[in-house]
Amino acid sequence: QVQLVESGGGLVQAGGSLRLSCLASGRTFSNYVMAWFRQAPGKEREFVSIVSFNGISTRYADSAKGRFTISRDNNKNTVYLQMNSLKPEDTAVYYCAAGGSYWSTGQAAFGLWGQGTQVTVSS
Numbered sequence: 001q002v003q004l005v006e007s008g009g010g011l012v013q014a015g016g017s018l019r020l021s022c023l024a025s026g027r028t029f030s031n032y033v034m035a036w037f038r039q040a041p042g043k044e045r046e047f048v049s050i051v052s053f054n055g056i057s058t059r060y061a062d063s064a065k066g067r068f069t070i071s072r073d074n075n076k077n078t079v080y081l082q083m084n085s086l087k088p089e090d091t092a093v094y095y096c097a098a099g100g101s102y103w104s105t106g107q108a109a110f111g112l113w114g115q116g117t118q119v120t121v122s123s
Contacts, residue, residue: 002026002112004096009117012086016121020081022096022114030054033102034072034079035110038092038119045095047105051079057102063089086121093118 008020020036035050049060049070058070067086072079079096094117097110 002028002032002098004098004112004114006094006096006114006117009094009119011120011122014086014088014121014123016086017082017084018086018119020083020094020096020117020119022079022081024077024079024098026077029077029098030074032098032112033100034070035097035099035105036070036079036081037095037097037107037110038090039095039116040089040092043092045107047107048094049081050102050105052102059102059105083119086119088121088123091119091121 003025006022036048037045038048039045047061048064051058051070051072055072067084069082096114098112099110
């Protein structure tokens with residue numbers, strides 16, 4: 001069983017950058033598609049980005065395209081989310097999730113979740 005622990009969140013000014021990390025325990029990390037979701041106050045959790053098993057293929061929500069980059073290092077059991085040009089509307093708790101299908105970005109497709117890391121972007 002894989003367990004996920006996010007880190008790297010914090011407070012940043014608009015236009016700044018943050019790099020989130022998600023460390024997975026266990027030996028089967030490379031068997032999982034990995035994704036990032038976020039949940040802003042008063043809103044539902046939403047998909048941000050996903051990366052394939054081998055890290056070659058990636059997809060992004062429209063809100064993240066051109067600003068965020070997802071990557072993974074299977075040797076380090078870690079998935080990253082580099083976030084640039086941050087906006088106040090990016091403020092949310094960011095969650096990493098592990099799933100089995102690169103083509104499914106709904107929450108139900110992901111059976112493993114981290115505890116989340118808070119990202120706050122001030123204007």
